Amino acid sequence: MRALSLVRCTPLFLATLLGFSPARAGEPVVIVHPDSKVQSLTRDEVINLFMGRQKRLPSGLVASPVEQAEPPATRARFYHLLVGKDLPDIHAYWARLLYSGQAQPPRQAPSAEEVLEFVAANKGAIGVVDGARVDRRVRVVLDLGK
Amino acid sequence: MSLRMIAWITLVALALPLTAQEADCGLKVSGFGTLGLALNSSDRAEYVREPTQPRGVLRSLNPSLDSRLGLQVNQNLGGDLSFVGQIISKYRFDYTFKPDISWAFLSYKPTSSIQARAGRLGFDVFQIADTRNVGYSYLWVRPPVDFFGPLMLSSLDGGDLTWTTPLNEGLNLRLKVAAGRTASIDKVPFGNEGGYVPLGGSKLFGAVAELDWRDLNLRLSFARAQPSEKFPAPITDLQDGLNAFALLLNDPRLAQQARGVDFQENCFRYLSAGVNWQGGPFRVEAVGAQVRTGDGPIPDLKSGYLSVGYREGAFVPYFLASRIVSDPHPLYLGALPTLGPQAAALAEGVTAFIQHQRANQTTLALGLRWDFQPRTALKFQIDRIEGRPNDVMLWLNVRPGWEGKATVGSVTLDFVF
Numbered sequence: 225m226r227a228l229s230l231v232r233c234t235p236l237f238l239a240t241l242l243g244f245s246p247a248r249a250g251e252p253v254v255i256v257h258p259d260s261k262v263q264s265l266t267r268d269e270v271i272n273l274f275m276g277r278q279k280r281l282p283s284g285l286v287a288s289p290v291e292q293a294e295p296p297a298t299r300a301r302f303y304h305l306l307v308g309k310d311l312p313d314i315h316a317y318w319a320r321l322l323y324s325g326q327a328q329p330p331r332q333a334p335s336a337e338e339v340l341e342f343v344a345a346n347k348g349a350i351g352v353v354d355g356a357r358v359d360r361r362v363r364v365v366l367d368l369g370k
Numbered sequence: 371m372s373l374r375m376i377a378w379i380t381l382v383a384l385a386l387p388l389t390a391q392e393a394d395c396g397l398k399v400s401g402f403g404t405l406g407l408a409l410n411s412s413d414r415a416e417y418v419r420e421p422t423q424p425r426g427v428l429r430s431l432n433p434s435l436d437s438r439l440g441l442q443v444n445q446n447l448g449g450d451l452s453f454v455g456q457i458i459s460k461y462r463f464d465y466t467f468k469p470d471i472s473w474a475f476l477s478y479k480p481t482s483s484i485q486a487r488a489g490r491l492g493f494d495v496f497q498i499a500d501t502r503n504v505g506y507s508y509l510w511v512r513p514p515v516d517f518f519g520p521l522m523l524s525s526l527d528g529g530d531l532t533w534t535t536p537l538n539e540g541l542n543l544r545l546k547v548a549a550g551r552t553a554s555i556d557k558v559p560f561g562n563e564g565g566y567v568p569l570g571g572s573k574l575f576g577a578v579a580e581l582d583w584r585d586l587n588l589r590l591s592f593a594r595a596q597p598s599e600k601f602p603a604p605i606t607d608l609q610d611g612l613n614a615f616a617l618l619l620n621d622p623r624l625a626q627q628a629r630g631v632d633f634q635e636n637c638f639r640y641l642s643a644g645v646n647w648q649g650g651p652f653r654v655e656a657v658g659a660q661v662r663t664g665d666g667p668i669p670d671l672k673s674g675y676l677s678v679g680y681r682e683g684a685f686v687p688y689f690l691a692s693r694i695v696s697d698p699h700p701l702y703l704g705a706l707p708t709l710g711p712q713a714a715a716l717a718e719g720v721t722a723f724i725q726h727q728r729a730n731q732t733t734l735a736l737g738l739r740w741d742f743q744p745r746t747a748l749k750f751q752i753d754r755i756e757g758r759p760n761d762v763m764l765w766l767n768v769r770p771g772w773e774g775k776a777t778v779g780s781v782t783l784d785f786v787f
Contacts, residue, residue, distance in 0.1 A: 268540045277534065277542055280482040296744070308650060310681060312741035319507035319786050323402060324492055324500045325454045325473060328444055
């Protein structure tokens with residue numbers, strides 16, 4: 225198990241070091257601040273954070289989820305890969321949570337650059353962007369497109 | 371009414387530029403609404419969505435049944451503290467759309483797993499009961515009337531405590547307890563124009579246990595409400611009549627019936643279990659509930675619904691079946707019907723009152739939800755209702771010739787902003 229995750233993580237680690245993104249264009253990746261003390265996240269952890277079930281990162285920091293609102297295709301692809309749901313279902317899900325006062329939906333940033341800026345500026349931030357836009361200001365913790 | 375409506379629309383228009391914006395001060399303004407039209411095939415009984423509506427739908431297009439508008443503010447107060455306020459405008463007991471403050475509470479979330487709320491808040495006695503007015507959040511044009519129709523409680527002045535914990539990968543448990551008094555905004559129209567039975571002030575206690583596993587949600591809930599108000603004059607007249615004859619005939623069972631028709635003598639206990647599964651394109655929901663009353667003649671209720679939808683792109687065709695049955699409690703009238711016209715009229719009055727507390731009907735519905743643009747859905751639904759003509763709890767102004775059968779067609783435009 226450990227050997228397997230090492231094998232899986234090494235190329236990602238090297239690529240990040242070299243400043244390359246391992247993800248393909250159009251495929252969403254989950255990113256955090258490099259100082260968040262989070263190296264990687266499981267799919268279930270990301271589901272809990274983006275679906276309003278958990279409010280803190282595994283390192284204990286209060287999480288601030290942020291999404292790339294435009295183009296909608298990136299968000300749609302993210303939720304399709306993460307929970308197998310279409311955007312109308314996600315919007316209806318959040319209407320239920322927001323208007324029953326349980327939780328608030330992730331912050332919407334208009335562009336990939338603004339997601340990167342927000343994540344780079346906030347230690348507790350966790351964002352979703354088009355994998356092709358990732359740079360060394362942030363750390364990739366889950367690549368759903370793989 | 372028109373002046374208030376204008377003020378209300380202006381308020382929403384002012385709020386619109388703020389929406390979907392979370393300023394740095396942590397304030398977020400958002401809202402939800404439904405524009406609806408409904409038509410009933412019958413002119414003999416008015417179809418209503420909730421018991422707080424003073425008029426229902428007959429054989430002409432009716433916009434008041436489903437139309438509503440809500441506005442919500444979420445204010446982050448720093449740290450773990452936040453405020454949520456919500457106002458709702460919908461057709462209410464006094465024939466107007468005057469907005470009511472549905473929610474105003476402080477939320478404290480000291481850890482990831484604990485949330486405490488205090489103030490005026492919604493309580494989900496049944497699944498989705500606290501978002502019944504947010505049409506966009508569910509599949510149908512309205513929550514099944516056979517199930518939610520008898521549920522009069524909406525807001526609670528008090529507090530609740532929620533504990534959420536992940537049990538395993540993808541498995542989450544949520545436990546919630548709530549206590550307080552039902553808010554004064556719940557008023558059921560009664561008798562003449564503007565008259566009503568207040569439901570506020572009832573002592574309420576409730577608990578919910580919920581289990582989430584991937585696409586599956588299981589839910590069990592319990593609530594107990596002790597009304598504090600007496601019924602209004604026409605009902606207390608029946609009680610006085612029963613008491614008078616109990617004395618006259620020396621029949622203590624009649625006096626017992628007199629107490630039994632009072633709200634205050636009936637502690638309402640709600641029990642509900644439900645399952646919700648959203649796997650792939652399927653949306654399946656099955657919920658059952660039981661409402662128990664006191665020892666008097668006011669009947670217990672059992673109800674449930676099954677909903678199946680299938681998403682195909684922007685379209686979700688769905689099927690919805692719901693049913694409610696009343697377990698009649700024995701009604702004792704002693705020698706009343708045989709004691710001349712006055713006593714017989716009293717016996718008739720008591721019987722009619724009990725019929726109004728009974729519901730026995732089944733609804734089959736077919737519908738289509740069309741998410742034609744982000745955060746906006748158009749829905750079409752046809753309901754076929756078949757029930758016993760004398761058990762009229764869920765109907766208004768029943769006229770002679772009512773056979774307990776109706777078809778209702780509805781269109782709604784649901785949105786969030």
